[in-house]
Amino acid sequence: MPDDNSPGNNSSGNDSNSTRDDATTVPGFDNAFNGGKDRAGDAEKSTEDIRKDTPGAGKGDWDEDEESVTGDVSAYVHKLESGRDAWHPRQTAHGALDVMQGFLGSHFKNFQTAADNQRKASENPKTTSGMAASTMKSATAEEDYEQAAKIKEKDQPSINEEVRRQLKGTHYRTEGAVLVATGMSGHATDVAVDPALDKAYVVTDAGVLYGVDLSTHIKRQLVTSGDPNGNLGTPGGVALDGDGKAYITDSTGGRLLRVDLSNGHTEKIAAITQAYGVRLDGTGTKAYVTALNGILFQVDLRQPGEPKKVADGLGTSTTAVALDGRGKAYTGNRDLVGSLREIDLQADPPDNKRLVAEPAQYRSGGLALDGTGTAYASDHWLDILYKIDLTTGKERVAVKTISGAFSPLGVTLDSTDGAVYASTWEGQLWRFSLHVLQSPELIEIKTTT
Structure with a gap:
């Protein structure tokens, strides 16, 4: 009678490396893609914090009649720069901060979404095996093409x-x-x-x-x-x-x-x-x-x-x-x-x-x-x-x-x-x-x- 701890007996079902038929996550892929998603979120949050903590980088309204600012002073800075020559270097950092907010923020959001999608695709064994097979097929086809494109010595142009x-x-x-x-x-x-x-x-x-x-x-x-x-x-x-x-x-x-x-x-x-x-x-x-x-x-x-x-x-x-x-x-x-x-x-x-x-x-x-x-x-x-x-x-x-x-x-x-x-x-x-x-x-x- 085999020992309960023998390699042939695994009735406990506690093997952490086993693969379940109904699995929705695979720990290795999950850790990798979740980690990437978290880092993208951290980067987005840091971008927002920089904007909030930087004077002149917030939101505000400029009253033309009253010549006053409601909210952040950046509205007044925007007013000043709107009258400058576009070819002169700007004197403030708010333009760069706007770019950071408008571009980097959305970029990191997109990165998080991509990480989610990639994680889900990688958790599906059929998808990952298909990706690998496709890559191998592509490499083989390229190699076949290169071989076909070579001119063999017997096919080299020559004259008698x-x-x-x-x-x-x-x-x-x-x-x-x-x-x-x-x-x-x-x-x-x-x-x-x-x-x-x-x-x-x-x-x-x-x-x-x-x-x-x-x-x-x-x-x-x-x-x-x-x-x-x-x-x-x-x-x-x-x-x-x-x-x-x-x-x-x-x-x-x-x-x-x-x-x-x-x-x-x-x-x-x-x-x-x-x-x-x-x-x-x-x-x-x-x-x-x-x-x-x-x-x-x-x-x-x-x-x-x-x-x-x-x-x-x-x-x-x-x-x-x-x-x-x-x-x-x-x-x-x-x-x-x-x-x-x-x-x-x-x-x-x-x-x-x-x-x-x-x-x-x-x-x-x-x-x-x-x-x-x-x-x-x-x-x-x-x-x-x-x-x-x-x-x-x-x-x-x-x-x-x-x-x-x-x-x-x-x-x-x-x-x-x-x-x-x-x-x-x-x-x-x-x-x-x-x-x-x-x-x-x-x-x-x-x-x-």
């Missing part, structure tokens, strides 16, 4: 690579000429472009390889002659294999070098006396190198060894080399007028060379082919970039300066984005719209020295 390229190409078509980079050390002898990385690589005869961001135009020295892992000597040309490697010629050292663009490590691939210009074939396995003594060499990059002589008798100061991708090579000379030659690499022997035009007025120190039978040749003596028809040899001025100096040396084509790049004697890198170059329009530029 092909569209991005098209937009970039459209931009290049309309910009005409842009100075991409300047202030390079030495003369910028050649340039190569990697459209996939949006970068250009420029070599200077001061022995520096620069990487240039084509979007931001920020340049950075990748390799210099003072680097412990590679000395470039006197670079003449640069070409890329598309696999993170650059091939650079050293004319004074008589070398073809391979440079790892990720760390600047440099290694010798072949020995070529007076090596200057360099371009790779479409497979990236063969390099064609010109020498200043007028010889064109071929180097197998898979098994570097003794370079193969392709053609000779190209003229002293032969610098430029370009490949058309259809079995022909073109060489140019930075010092001799009318020195652009075509070499059939598939002929036997391959040095079946043809002079493109004679006599011609241009020098072709750097060359780029646009794939439509046109070459763009640099003439750093006359500060001109020429456009040359490879079939007829007819030339036309495509770019010239109207002020400053523009002495182009290296020239390369970015066929992906439709642009021709030229590096200059002044240590600058320029970009020209291929669309504009292919038109009859002449590009005139202003340069800095």
Whole structure:
């Protein structure tokens, strides 16, 4: 038999924390709201006491004819102030006391009423639970709304690579000429472009390889002659294999070098006396190198060894080399007028060379082919970039300066984005719209020295 005082026996009904079905008050809420109501009443009573105990704050009547006061003197004060300029500060406190009586008194009465209503609502368990549920529902709905309003990463606006390229190409078509980079050390002898990385690589005869961001135009020295892992000597040309490697010629050292663009490590691939210009074939396995003594060499990059002589008798100061991708090579000379030659690499022997035009007025120190039978040749003596028809040899001025100096040396084509790049004697890198170059329009530029 359970003990009367055991937890299971509560027959006395004297548990002060029990809840009755017919309850009209809940002690905790009752104390809170009654306390608030009492304090509001005390504040109202204090307001009334201040009014009564303050001279000039009571009620009274002013007799205009008798000029006398019946009741509190405040009536006379009201009379005096009614004639004052409303913008002047009042001299008495009765106005403020009226506000206290008229506003604070009624405010505290309203507070008492609100406290009564709130107490009654809180005593009803259904009401309080409903209020809590409503609050929780509101918070949940707000959270759901915030989550719904967020844009997920997969929903972020984006464009695919092909569209991005098209937009970039459209931009290049309309910009005409842009100075991409300047202030390079030495003369910028050649340039190569990697459209996939949006970068250009420029070599200077001061022995520096620069990487240039084509979007931001920020340049950075990748390799210099003072680097412990590679000395470039006197670079003449640069070409890329598309696999993170650059091939650079050293004319004074008589070398073809391979440079790892990720760390600047440099290694010798072949020995070529007076090596200057360099371009790779479409497979990236063969390099064609010109020498200043007028010889064109071929180097197998898979098994570097003794370079193969392709053609000779190209003229002293032969610098430029370009490949058309259809079995022909073109060489140019930075010092001799009318020195652009075509070499059939598939002929036997391959040095079946043809002079493109004679006599011609241009020098072709750097060359780029646009794939439509046109070459763009640099003439750093006359500060001109020429456009040359490879079939007829007819030339036309495509770019010239109207002020400053523009002495182009290296020239390369970015066929992906439709642009021709030229590096200059002044240590600058320029970009020209291929669309504009292919038109009859002449590009005139202003340069800095």
